[in-house]
Amino acid sequence: MKTVLNEQQLAITIKRLGHQILENHVNLENTVLIGIQPRGIFVSDQIVREIRELVPANLVKYGKLDITFYRDDIRNSLQSPNHTDIPFSIENKNVVIIDDVLYTGRTIRAALDALMGFGRPAKVELCILIDRRFSRQLPIQADYVGKSIDSIISQKVKVFWKERDGKEEVVLL
Amino acid sequence: MQLSVKHLLGIRDLTRQDIQLILDTATEFKEVLQRPIKKVPSLRDVTIVNLFYENSTRTRISFELAEKRLSADTINFTASGSSVSKGETLLDTVNNILSMKVDMVVMRHSASGAPHFLAKHIPAAIINAGDGINEHPTQGLLDAFSMREKLGKLEGLKVAIIGDIMHSRVAMSNIYLLKKMGAEIMVAGPPTLIPKYIKEAFDVRVEYNLKKALEWCDVANVLRIQLERQNQVLFSSLREYSLAYGINKRLLDSLNKEVVIMHPGPINRGVELDSDAADSKQAIILQQVENGVAVRMAALYLLSGGRGTMN
Numbered sequence: 001m002k003t004v005l006n007e008q009q010l011a012i013t014i015k016r017l018g019h020q021i022l023e024n025h026v027n028l029e030n031t032v033l034i035g036i037q038p039r040g041i042f043v044s045d046q047i048v049r050e051i052r053e054l055v056p057a058n059l060v061k062y063g064k065l066d067i068t069f070y071r072d073d074i075r076n077s078l079q080s081p082n083h084t085d086i087p088f089s090i091e092n093k094n095v096v097i098i099d100d101v102l103y104t105g106r107t108i109r110a111a112l113d114a115l116m117g118f119g120r121p122a123k124v125e126l127c128i129l130i131d132r133r134f135s136r137q138l139p140i141q142a143d144y145v146g147k148s149i150d151s152i153i154s155q156k157v158k159v160f161w162k163e164r165d166g167k168e169e170v171v172l173l
Numbered sequence: 174m175q176l177s178v179k180h181l182l183g184i185r186d187l188t189r190q191d192i193q194l195i196l197d198t199a200t201e202f203k204e205v206l207q208r209p210i211k212k213v214p215s216l217r218d219v220t221i222v223n224l225f226y227e228n229s230t231r232t233r234i235s236f237e238l239a240e241k242r243l244s245a246d247t248i249n250f251t252a253s254g255s256s257v258s259k260g261e262t263l264l265d266t267v268n269n270i271l272s273m274k275v276d277m278v279v280m281r282h283s284a285s286g287a288p289h290f291l292a293k294h295i296p297a298a299i300i301n302a303g304d305g306i307n308e309h310p311t312q313g314l315l316d317a318f319s320m321r322e323k324l325g326k327l328e329g330l331k332v333a334i335i336g337d338i339m340h341s342r343v344a345m346s347n348i349y350l351l352k353k354m355g356a357e358i359m360v361a362g363p364p365t366l367i368p369k370y371i372k373e374a375f376d377v378r379v380e381y382n383l384k385k386a387l388e389w390c391d392v393a394n395v396l397r398i399q400l401e402r403q404n405q406v407l408f409s410s411l412r413e414y415s416l417a418y419g420i421n422k423r424l425l426d427s428l429n430k431e432v433v434i435m436h437p438g439p440i441n442r443g444v445e446l447d448s449d450a451a452d453s454k455q456a457i458i459l460q461q462v463e464n465g466v467a468v469r470m471a472a473l474y475l476l477s478g479g480r481g482t483m484n
Contacts, residue, residue, distance in 0.1 A: 069205065069213035069474075078478035080174045080194070081201035117210040 018050030037082035040099035105138035183308035198471035239469035313346025328355035336396035361386035421447035
């Protein structure tokens with residue numbers, strides 16, 4: 001087991017991602033943030049918390065998107081759906097999708113499909129905590145990256161969060 | 174995460190966990206139905222045949238809509254105008270349809286047990302959309318979903334099922350399901366329409382007085398008087414039935430609480446339910462219809478997946 005980000009590095013990385021998103025969407029007027037269920041919402045919750053410290057909290061539009069019904073592996077295994085909560089329109093908005101690990105790209109492919117069910121955004125960007133390079137199965141890349149790592153297929157990236165696991169750390173297993 | 178059954182033939186075969194899973198999945202599908210684009214690609218490569226040997230409006234439309242919202246390919250079969258009138262057997266009809274590479278069958282039949290018979294002989298997943306006087310599982314599930322949505326729970330809920338219990342598959346599915354989920358059940362209606370041993374067989378309360386039943390319950394699930402199944406004379410006239418067991422606003426207002434009114438449809442207006450009660454705020458009959466699509470999407474979704482290549 002190798003630590004990719006310890007608690008302090010993780011906090012700094014999340015702060016940086018929040019700042020980078022804000023840098024490109026200064027007043028957030030036409031921007032919405034969407035966390036991917038189930039694991040992406042832990043990182044999106046934290047990024048949104050960072051951003052809300054920098055701009056008036058009511059300006060930050062934040063939703064949660066479940067992609068279960070859009071997965072391409074339903075024939076292999078059935079997944080329980082999580083809750084989707086997008087209480088605003090995404091029509092003509094800049095959407096920033098937030099997830100924890102970018103690996104094959106299939107989750108993000110499903111997320112893009114799911115997102116289109118809510119309307120036609122002006123632009124979609126992707127914010128990722130950990131980018132596992134060289135393992136993509138679809139042509140997808142992130143706009144904001146917390147940390148890029150090189151890993152082999154047999155390895156696993158695990159992200160621990162305080163609310164869920166009692167500690168905050170990213171490890172490579 | 175998987176149902177414990179391969180087919181949805183009746184609530185009797187489901188576990189409490191199965192029911193919970195279907196209702197929870199339906200909650201998420203209901204959210205999908207509120208979106209601007211009310212469609213997901215989950216069953217994009219699945220073909221479903223709707224085999225309706227008996228008349229139906231809302232169940233057939235509801236299933237068809239659920240299938241389309243899941244992006245499945247659908248074929249509709251109605252017995253009238255088909256080779257059934259030339260004497261083709263049920264099994265032959267279905268085998269012919271399955272030869273066209275169909276993955277799932279939704280079946281409504283006037284004979285109790287028809288879908289169970291098919292399940293023994295064909296490989297496709299079968300959903301019972303009502304068989305004779307046996308069960309109507311998706312109606313039971315959507316009724317439970319609507320109760321849970323309206324009142325927040327099923328456990329400990331007092332539900333009165335009122336009317337023609339004897340001929341009602343909806344009543345059977347409701348009793349099985351609500352008992353499994355910990356609700357209290359009462360059946361109410363004229364003695365001639367309530368099976369004699371129902372109290373012993375299902376451990377339910379029996380009440381012959383409508384007002385007493387309404388005073389007891391939180392939810393009144395009012396059943397349709399099935400005119401097409403009344404071969405014997407079980408009550409003297411519709412007028413007499415409506416006087417003794419018809420629910421109207423005046424009766425509801427005379428109770429010291431607000432009872433939720435449900436009805437599986439179609440309503441015989443002025444017989445089991447007066448218009449002023451059926452269209453009142455206490456009635457959630459149209460919500461039941463809306464929830465039906467979400468519940469059927471959940472059932473289809475959960476029966477379709479995780480089985481490798483079908484057929």
